[in-house]
Amino acid sequence: MEAVKWLDEDEMRAWHAFLAAGSLIDRLLDAQLKEATGLSHPQYEILVRLADAPDGELRMTELADTLLTSKSGLTYQVTQLEKAGLVARRSCPSDVRGVLAVLTEAGRQRLEQAAPGHVALVRELLIDVLSPGQLAVLADALGEVSRRAAART
Amino acid sequence: MEAVKWLDEDEMRAWHAFLAAGSLIDRLLDAQLKEATGLSHPQYEILVRLADAPDGELRMTELADTLLTSKSGLTYQVTQLEKAGLVARRSCPSDVRGVLAVLTEAGRQRLEQAAPGHVALVRELLIDVLSPGQLAVLADALGEVSRRAAART
DNA sequence: CCGGCATAGTTCAAATTTGAATTACTATTA
DNA sequence: TAATAGTAATTCAAATTTGAACTATGCCGG
Numbered sequence: 022m023e024a025v026k027w028l029d030e031d032e033m034r035a036w037h038a039f040l041a042a043g044s045l046i047d048r049l050l051d052a053q054l055k056e057a058t059g060l061s062h063p064q065y066e067i068l069v070r071l072a073d074a075p076d077g078e079l080r081m082t083e084l085a086d087t088l089l090t091s092k093s094g095l096t097y098q099v100t101q102l103e104k105a106g107l108v109a110r111r112s113c114p115s116d117v118r119g120v121l122a123v124l125t126e127a128g129r130q131r132l133e134q135a136a137p138g139h140v141a142l143v144r145e146l147l148i149d150v151l152s153p154g155q156l157a158v159l160a161d162a163l164g165e166v167s168r169r170a171a172a173r174t
Numbered sequence: 175m176e177a178v179k180w181l182d183e184d185e186m187r188a189w190h191a192f193l194a195a196g197s198l199i200d201r202l203l204d205a206q207l208k209e210a211t212g213l214s215h216p217q218y219e220i221l222v223r224l225a226d227a228p229d230g231e232l233r234m235t236e237l238a239d240t241l242l243t244s245k246s247g248l249t250y251q252v253t254q255l256e257k258a259g260l261v262a263r264r265s266c267p268s269d270v271r272g273v274l275a276v277l278t279e280a281g282r283q284r285l286e287q288a289a290p291g292h293v294a295l296v297r298e299l300l301i302d303v304l305s306p307g308q309l310a311v312l313a314d315a316l317g318e319v320s321r322r323a324a325a326r327t
Numbered sequence: 328c329c330g331g332c333a334t335a336g337t338t339c340a341a342a343t344t345t346g347a348a349t350t351a352c353t354a355t356t357a
Numbered sequence: 358t359a360a361t362a363g364t365a366a367t368t369c370a371a372a373t374t375t376g377a378a379c380t381a382t383g384c385c386g387g
Contacts (some may be wrong), residue, residue, distance in 0.1 A: 025290040032301050035309050038316035039300065043196030044242035045323035061373090081336060089197040094374055096337060101373095118335045118382045137178040146323055147192065148185050155315040156188050162308040163191035170198035170299055214343090234366060247344055249367055254343095271352050271365040 046146050053142050058135040063090060063098055065139065068107065068124065068132045077124035080113060084122060107131055199299050206295050211288040216243060216251055218292065221260065221277065221285045230277035233266060237275060260284055 028036060051062040060068070070087055071077050085095045099122050102108040107128035113119030124132075151159065181189060204215040213221070223240055224230050238248045252275050255261040260281035266272030277285075304312065 025293060026297065027293060028296070028301065031309065031313060034317065035304075035313035036296060036300065038313055038320055039196070040200075041242065041320035042316040042323065043192075043200070045320055045327070047196070048242065049323060049326060063373090082334085089194065089201065091375060092336070093338080093376075097373070113335090116335075116383075118380095120336065140178060140180060143181070143189060144179060146326075147189065147319055148181065150319050150322055151188075151315050155311055156184065158308055158311040159315060160184060160188035160191055162304050162312060163195040164187065166300055166303050167191055167194040167198055169303055170195065170202060173202060173299075174198070216343090235364085244345060245366070246346075246368080250343070266365090269353075269365075271350095273366065 042147075049146060050139065050142060054135060054139060057138045058131060060131065060135055061098075063088070063094075064102055064107075065132075065135060067095075067098060067102060067122070068128055068135075071108065071122060071124040072129060072132055077129070078111075078121045081120050081122060102128070195300075202299060203292065203295060207288060207292060210291045211284060213284065213288055214251075216241070216247075217255055217260075218285075218288060220248075220251060220255060220275075221281055221288075224261065224275060224277040225282060225285055230282070231264075231274045234273050234275060255281070 047062065054060050054062055054065050058065075066088055067084065070084055071079055081092070081095060081099070084099075085092050088095065090098070099108055099110070103110060107125055109123045109125050111121050111123055113121050148156065200215065207213050207215055207218050211218075219241055220237065223237055224232055234245070234248060234252070237252075238245045241248065243251070252261055252263070256263060260278055262276045262278050264274050264276055266274050301309065
């Protein structure tokens with residue numbers, strides 16, 4: 022029987038705020054994106070990664086790593102985006118097993134159309150709510166947190 | 175046509191860290207809970223709210239408000255918990271339409287069994303990674319963020 | 328070159344989540 | 358008090374997510 026170190030009041034406040042902020046924001050962003058562009062938040066994130074990548078293409082596995090979804094979840098979403106004509110698949114030259122997801126021109130346009138409203142809401146919900154100092158602490162602190170969490174995956 | 179205020183590098187870092195930390199931690203907590211106790215994270219949260227409430231019972235709507243799930247999602251999860259014998263439903267005395275979810279003795283025991291491992295992981299992933307100062311800033315900052323986000327719901 | 332093992336991506340069934348009805352009741356107002 | 362609007366919870370079908378096979382390749386030591 023080990024002694025459990027429960028959370029004190031401040032720790033509990035931080036933990037609850039973290040949890041609540043995470044899901045509330047995610048939910049609102051998803052709703053805004055769907056409403057304005059028909060994309061879900063996961064789909065939007067896929068398009069962003071592809072747009073940032075050289076030639077607008079990435080291996081499925083690379084995508085799955087940076088996104089926080091399972092491999093099968095990614096397969097599903099990429100298929101949806103493919104049906105919508107926003108992404109195409111092509112086989113990887115260096116590895117026959119590999120598949121590259123490529124951003125199409127329509128995909129790039131949809132992303133450009135979606136980005137302003139999305140960014141505006143991110144500002145409104147998170148960035149502009151915080152002082153520059155808070156923002157810096159948050160970036161450092163949560164950067165370290167996510168590095169460690171990612172290491173356990 | 176409005177000028178879009180894009181995110182600068184620091185803002186982007188904060189935003190990405192926030193997103194990544196949120197989903198990584200949620201995923202790890204869910205895995206730990208399932209592995210150790212068979213509860214999902216949403217289910218665990220339901221038990222916690224009930225345990226904190228007077229008489230271990232809450233209206234469905236009250237539960238749905240503090241949790242970050244839809245009403246139908248809550249109905250589903252409470253049904254699962256009911257099947258497992260951890261929660262019971264009883265009708266609300268003051269409003270015939272209402273339903274009270276009540277924590278059973280088995281539910282309380284399961285929660286007590288689950289809590290230490292859960293809290294330990296929350297510490298390991300978040301609380302103990304941060305300095306007290308960072309923790310305080312995080313609580314303040316994200317507290318305000320979630321208050322505002324909740325106001326938009 | 329071969330066997331054994333790791334990897335890439337998909338498929339499949341099952342679990343979950345969602346939002347839009349639906350049902351049944353409460354509250355308000357004229 | 359009858360009509361109307363609002364609320365509580367559930368049900369339903371559809372979309373998504375998950376993890377566990379599964380298929381097909383790559384890679385490495387002997």
